[in-house]
Amino acid sequence: MVVRVAEPAAGFTIPDSVRLDGTRLYVPKVGWVRLAGNHGRYLGCLAKQVRLRKEGDEHWEIFLSARTLWLQHRTK
Numbered sequence: 525m526v527v528r529v530a531e532p533a534a535g536f537t538i539p540d541s542v543r544l545d546g547t548r549l550y551v552p553k554v555g556w557v558r559l560a561g562n563h564g565r566y567l568g569c570l571a572k573q574v575r576l577r578k579e580g581d582e583h584w585e586i587f588l589s590a591r592t593l594w595l596q597h598r599t600k
Contacts, residue, residue, distance in 0.1 A: 535577030542571040544590065549574065559586065568593050 543550040546567045549557045551574070559566070569590040577585045 535575060538574045538576070540573075542574045544569055544571045549586065549588070551576070557586075566590055 541552045544566045546564050571590050573589040575587040579585050
């Protein structure tokens with residue numbers, strides 16, 4: 525019986541110093557990265573932690589933890 529153990533995926537975690545700009549993510553030492561297919565889902569959010577994992581030869585997956593900033597308008 526042969527047991528195969530999967531190799532850990534190449535990737536890294538950025539606990540802070542990450543900024544969101546609607547459809548883009550700022551990664552230190554890399555710059556601004558476009559978030560494909562999000563269509564402004566993270567507008568008004570504050571990034572808390574990001575995990576990047578390499579898929580294949582040229583694609584990266586991004587796992588993003590973000591906090592929504594709720595704005596309440598008070599009327600007088």
